[in-house]
Each structure stands twice: as structure tokens, then as C-alpha cells.
Amino acid sequence: MGLTRPRKSGTVRGMRQATVAEYVLQRLSALGIDRVFGVPGDYAFSVDNAVEKVEGLDWVGCANELNAAYAADGYARIRGAAILSTTYGVGELSALNGVMGAKAHRVPVFHIVGMPSERIQHLRLITHHNLGDTRYDRFQDISATACCVSAVLTPDNCIDELERVIREALRQSMPAYIVISQVNGLMPVIGTPVEGAPLDTIKRQRSDESELAAAVAAITGKLAAATNPVAVITTMTSRYGVAGKAAALVGKANLPVAVTPNDKGVIDESLPQYIGLYAAQNSRPAGVCDIVEQADLILDIGGVLLTEFNTGLWGAVLDTTRAICIHDNWVRSGTDVYLNVAIEDVIEALTTEVTPRTREPGPTPEALAMVGSGDEPTSSAGFYPRLQRRLRTGDTLLIETGTCMLHLNGMHLPAGVGAEGQGLWGSFGWATPAALGVALAKRSGRTWLVTGDGSHQLTLNELAVMGRYGADPVIFVLNNGIYGIEDVISERGHAYDDLAPVQYHLLPAAFGCQGWLSAKVTTIAELDEILDAIESHDGAAYIEVMIPEAESQPLPREVIDRGYKLQTPKPT
Numbered sequence: 001m002g003l004t005r006p007r008k009s010g011t012v013r014g015m016r017q018a019t020v021a022e023y024v025l026q027r028l029s030a031l032g033i034d035r036v037f038g039v040p041g042d043y044a045f046s047v048d049n050a051v052e053k054v055e056g057l058d059w060v061g062c063a064n065e066l067n068a069a070y071a072a073d074g075y076a077r078i079r080g081a082a083i084l085s086t087t088y089g090v091g092e093l094s095a096l097n098g099v100m101g102a103k104a105h106r107v108p109v110f111h112i113v114g115m116p117s118e119r120i121q122h123l124r125l126i127t128h129h130n131l132g133d134t135r136y137d138r139f140q141d142i143s144a145t146a147c148c149v150s151a152v153l154t155p156d157n158c159i160d161e162l163e164r165v166i167r168e169a170l171r172q173s174m175p176a177y178i179v180i181s182q183v184n185g186l187m188p189v190i191g192t193p194v195e196g197a198p199l200d201t202i203k204r205q206r207s208d209e210s211e212l213a214a215a216v217a218a219i220t221g222k223l224a225a226a227t228n229p230v231a232v233i234t235t236m237t238s239r240y241g242v243a244g245k246a247a248a249l250v251g252k253a254n255l256p257v258a259v260t261p262n263d264k265g266v267i268d269e270s271l272p273q274y275i276g277l278y279a280a281q282n283s284r285p286a287g288v289c290d291i292v293e294q295a296d297l298i299l300d301i302g303g304v305l306l307t308e309f310n311t312g313l314w315g316a317v318l319d320t321t322r323a324i325c326i327h328d329n330w331v332r333s334g335t336d337v338y339l340n341v342a343i344e345d346v347i348e349a350l351t352t353e354v355t356p357r358t359r360e361p362g363p364t365p366e367a368l369a370m371v372g373s374g375d376e377p378t379s380s381a382g383f384y385p386r387l388q389r390r391l392r393t394g395d396t397l398l399i400e401t402g403t404c405m406l407h408l409n410g411m412h413l414p415a416g417v418g419a420e421g422q423g424l425w426g427s428f429g430w431a432t433p434a435a436l437g438v439a440l441a442k443r444s445g446r447t448w449l450v451t452g453d454g455s456h457q458l459t460l461n462e463l464a465v466m467g468r469y470g471a472d473p474v475i476f477v478l479n480n481g482i483y484g485i486e487d488v489i490s491e492r493g494h495a496y497d498d499l500a501p502v503q504y505h506l507l508p509a510a511f512g513c514q515g516w517l518s519a520k521v522t523t524i525a526e527l528d529e530i531l532d533a534i535e536s537h538d539g540a541a542y543i544e545v546m547i548p549e550a551e552s553q554p555l556p557r558e559v560i561d562r563g564y565k566l567q568t569p570k571p572t
């Protein structure tokens with residue numbers, strides 16, 4: 001079970017002028033990236049080969065490009081940025097859904113694509129991965145749309161263009177698209193290489209000093225005048241590496257703080273100021289709804305998105321004129337907009353300026369009640385409280401789209417446990433490869449993945465990749481045999497919501513995952529036993545948990561009707 005074959009030759013650093021492909025990888029690895037997720041291809045060989053030569057980088061060969069993009073997304077959520085490598089046309093287009101999801105969730109993924117050589121292009125030769133004509137640039141616009149910046153690199157422009165691309169991707173915290181032709185990838189860069197620096201030492205956005213001072217004065221003034229303010233923190237803060245600083249701000253100000261479903265896991269839920277999940281009438285605990293909706297000031301740190309999930313299917317009664325929104329590089333307070341103010345600078349300055357408030361104790365989120373025992377069959381009611389009690393400080397929980405997302409978002413996370421989901425983009429199947437990326441990126445703590453069976457079927461071939469590269473997540477596949485969440489929304493009983501009957505617990509062995517703890521559990525006693533075994537098992541675990549198809553769903557009938565049939569938002 002070889003991780004990688006021996007490198008073909010020595011490392012590049014310090015030996016000679018690097019080739020374009022080597023330089024790009026070397027420069028990106030200086031940010032602190034140590035893996036390249038991808039699928040090889042002939043047009044990308046200069047890049048694929050360079051991975052073997054650049055010091056500190058290892059190749060992770062994914063099962064397909066979509067999985068590779070999801071894995072890169074997961075890796076970047078932990079390390080701040082990631083590299084994805086695909087081949088021309090067929091490869092890059094397969095990755096697009098994943099790259100676009102990274103864009104929606106503000107995750108910097110450097111998508112490097114190899115393309116046919118300029119010699120072929122100038123001779124107007126017809127080659128594979130194309131439409132049988134001589135247009136070679138037709139995929140560039142498509143792939144670039146999923147990114148915030150792009151460049152076609154040559155030996156001459158490589159150094160300057162790469163600096164521009166890196167700076168912009170980090171400034172906007174979004175993916176970047178880098179095209180390198182097969183021939184240019186092999187040529188030495190021209191000019192003086194840039195050494196680069198680790199991501200956490202880089203100032204990603206700069207502020208206009210007078211706008212910053214005005215924004216901070218406006219916010220502190222409104223905070224001081226407010227009677228019952230509340231804060232809401234979003235994942236934008238973790239994308240810019242300032243989630244800890246945002247938590248310190250609400251800690252010092254002693255502001256009650258909530259998160260929305262799309263932002264689950266962004267702060268330590270054991271913080272004394274943490275009151276729970278805000279999702280209008282679906283808030284947990286229920287009292288969070290009134291605290292947020294009746295606050296005379298909402299300090300929105302990161303820019304809450306008023307999606308249907310974040311607003312309990314548009315049930316929110318949020319007066320946005322009472323919100324101060326700290327976006328990535330601008331602040332809105334009522335009708336005042338402050339421009340060119342970096343989120344990091346705003347949070348830091350506010351933390352210096354704010355004075356602690358006294359406040360009434362708010363609702364306290366509590367652990368889910370333990371339900372079921374012994375020979376009773378496994379169910380959602382029995383599963384989630386048990387999962388909750390096994391999570392430990394330093395762990396990361398991957399939340400897949402589907403019924404499990406509703407349960408996990410409402411769950412109170414233990415101290416020091418983070419979570420990552422894809423609620424906004426919502427491409428199901430994301431979480432399994434993302435768990436690979438997270439597990440390989442984490443330096444300590446466990447990676448937990450909860451996925452429905454339908455979601456898992458899209459991307460479960462990534463289990464083999466986990467086994468091959470020694471990733472050690474703990475995976476729960478909730479087997480109800482259907483697309484449960486869709487079955488509810490679309491009314492029960494449609495055959496299109498039925499799934500092929502996969503024997504999930506047999507997959508790790510079939511995929512060559514050695515040393516994995518694997519089981520299928522049908523009773524609460526079996527679940528408890530396997531959870532004990534996971535605690536003492538040094539390595540990955542993969543548990544198929546049977547969930548009754550007919551179990552009552554978390555969405556009440558009237559919510560479904562309101563959300564999906566009757567009440568799309570009306571024009572105002």
C-alpha cells in the first residue's frame with residue numbers, strides 16, 4: 001500500500017531555476033499548503049511531475065475531479081488555502097461544481113489546469129478533450145467563472161501574474177484559476193522568483209484609515225447606546241482566519257452571540273456568551289429567536305445571508321435597519337456604508353474600543369436528551385445524542401446536506417469542537433471527499449463525518465483514497481434507503497427518492513482500507529458498543545447506522561407547505 005512512489009529526482013529548491021509548473025507549486029506551498037488534490041492527465045503532466053519534485057508537497061490522487069475539488073475545499077477550510085490539479089476540458093469541467101461551491105463558501109482553492117501546448121495551438125492541430133476544431137480557449141471562461149481571478153501563465157509572465165492571482169484569491173477569499181500549457185509548464189521561469197510566506201503571516205486586506213476610524217466609531221457608538229444588542233458570527237470570519245478574534249470581541253463586549261445554520265461550528269459553543277442557533281421559528285433553543293429578532297442592535301460579524309435555511313424558510317422577522325453588518329471589506333450601519341475596511345482591522349479595533357456590558361443570562365443550549373436503550377432499533381432520536389457525547393475538543397464535524405444537516409445544526413457542539421457544512425451551495429455528496437481534505441489538513445483532533453446514504457452514493461469511492469493516504473475519519477452513514485429529505489419535501493412515496501440497497505459497511509474492506517473499524521448497527525446497544533470501540537480504536541472508523549425509512553421527519557407539515565409550496569418571498 002504505497003502512499004506515493006519514490007520521487008523521480010531531487011527537489012527543486014536551490015538547485016536551478018524552477019520550471020513554470022515547479023515555480024507555481026513551490027510558491028503556493030510557501031503559503032503552508034502541503035498537498036495537491038487532483039487527477040492526472042497528459043496535458044497536465046508538467047504539473048503532475050512537478051508535484052513529485054517540489055519539496056514539502058505530496059500528491060493526493062482522488063477518485064475523480066469533483067471529489068478532488070471537494071477534498072481541496074475541505075483542506076482549505078482548515079489550512080486556509082488548497083491546491084487542486086486537473087487536466088484540460090474533461091478534468092476541469094468535472095471539478096466545476098466543487099470549485100463553484102468553494103466560491104460560494106469563500107474558500108481559496110488554487111485550481112491549476114494543464115492545457116495543450118502553444119506549438120499545437122499555433123499549428124492549429126486538432127486534439128482530444130476538445131470539440132474536433134482548433135479552438136483551445138473555450139473552457140477558460142467557464143472555469144474562470146467559478147473563481148475570482150485567473151491567469152494563463154507563460155515563463156515570462158509567471159512570476160508577476162502568480163503574485164496577482166495569489167493576492168486576489170486571498171483578498172477575496174475565493175478560488176483562483178491558473179492555466180499552464182504543457183510546454184510552458186516545462187520551461188524555466190524568467191525573472192527573479194518570489195520566496196513567499198505562510199498564509200497566517202500575510203495581511204490579506206488593507207484598510208483606509210479614515211473609513212476604518214469612522215466605521216469603528218459608528219459601531220462603538222451604537223453599541224454603547226443599545227439596550228439589548230446581540231451578535232451573530234458567520235464563517236466569513238474563519239475564512240479570513242479571524243474567527244478567534246471575533247469570539248474575543250463578543251467575549252470582551254459580553255454580547256450574547258448566535259450563529260445561523262449556514263455558519264454552524266464557526267465559534268466555540270461553550271463560550272459563556274453563546275446562546276444558540278438562530279433560524280427564526282426553528283431556532284434552538286427556541287428563546288434565541290426572540291433575543292435576535294427583538295434586539296435593538298444586531299452586530300452581524302461576517303454578513304449573515306438571509307437564505308431560506310437561515311431564516312426558518314423566510315419566517316424571520318428581522319429588521320435589517322437595526323443591523324450593523326461587518327462584511328469582508330465593508331461595513332453597513334443603517335444607511336451608512338464604510339468602504340475599504342478589512343474585517344480583521346474592524347474586529348481588532350472594535351475589541352480594543354468596546355467596554356463590557358452587563359446582561360441578563362440568556363438561554364443556555366443543552367445537550368440532546370438521551371433516547372432509547374438496549375434492543376430498541378437505531379433511529380435519529382437515538383443517534384444524535386450519542387454522537388454529541390463522543391465529540392471532543394479539537395474535533396471537526398463534517399455536516400452533509402440532507403436530513404442530518406437539520407439535526408446536526410440544532411445540536412449543541414461540545415467545547416472546542418468545530419463544524420463544516422455546505423448549506424449555502426448544498427451540493428450533496430460534498431461531505432465525504434471534504435472529510436478526506438479535512439482529515440489530511442488537521443494536525444490534531446478527529447474528523448467526524450455524518451452523511452445520509454444517498455449523499456454518500458455520489459462520492460463514496462473517495463473512501464479508497466482515504467485508505468490509501470492514511471486519512472482516519474470517523475464516518476457514520478445513515479442508511480434509510482431513500483433521499484429522506486426530498487421524500488418529505490416532495491411528499492412521500494415517489495420511486496425517484498428510493499436508493500439502490502448498498503451494503504455500506506462492507507465498503508472499507510472492498511476499497512482496501514486497512515485497519516478500519518467497520519460495522520453495521522441496528523440496535524441502540526450495538527450503537528453504544530461501537531461508539532465505545534471507536535474511542536479506543538487508533539484509526540479510521542466506518543459505521544452504517546440503520547434509520548427507519550418511515551421515521552417522523554423533523555419538518556412539520558405546515559413548514560413544508562409554507563416553504564416550498566405557498567410562500568416563496570413576495571415582492572416588497
Ligand SMILES: Cc1ncc(C[n+]2csc(CCOP(=O)(O)OP(=O)(O)O)c2C)c(N)n1
Binds near residue numbers: 456478
Ligand atoms: C448535486 C445535488 N443533486 C441533488 C440535490 C438534491 N438533494 C438534496 S438532499 C438530497 C437527498 C439526500 O438524501 P440522503 O443523503 O440519503 O439523506 P437523508 O435525507 O435520507 O437522510 C437530494 C437528492 C442536491 N442538493 N445536490
Ligand SMILES: [Mg+2]
Binds near residue numbers: 480483
Ligand atoms: Mg437517505
